[in-house]
Amino acid sequence: MPSIKQDIKDHRRAKSWGRFALGVFGLAAALFLFTRGVTPPGVLGDVMRHNQVKAIDATPYFYTEVENIVELQAGLDAWWPGSDSINSRGNSITDSSAIMNDME
Numbered sequence: 001m002p003s004i005k006q007d008i009k010d011h012r013r014a015k016s017w018g019r020f021a022l023g024v025f026g027l028a029a030a031l032f033l034f035t036r037g038v039t040p041p042g043v044l045g046d047v048m049r050h051n052q053v054k055a056i057d058a059t060p061y062f063y064t065e066v067e068n069i070v071e072l073q074a075g076l077d078a079w080w081p082g083s084d085s086i087n088s089r090g091n092s093i094t095d096s097s098a099i100m101n102d103m104e
Contacts, residue, residue, distance in 0.1 A: 037052070039045040051058050 039048040039052075050056075
């Protein structure tokens with residue numbers, strides 16, 4: 001005969017799996033709807049519909065290069081000496097003067 005502690009443990013486990021399954025289902029439903037062109041209501045949906053109608057690729061708005069990286073790196077070097085960074089060619093460098101020389 002199962003104990004009360006075991007019943008509580010089983011109930012918590014079932015509840016956890018239920019919440020997990022509900023979350024997975026929610027994500028799958030959202031993915032399915034978004035891939036079919038269904039947009040959310042409100043301002044976010046208005047923006048998404050506008051971008052679709054005008055054929056605007058909004059990806060560059062999320063993934064942009066940092067224009068003032070040299071100044072940011074200099075500030076990081078002043079705040080944390082010896083900080084590692086990567087320049088535009090992917091080479092590891094340790095001070096902002098190397099970035100400035102590389103950018104010229």
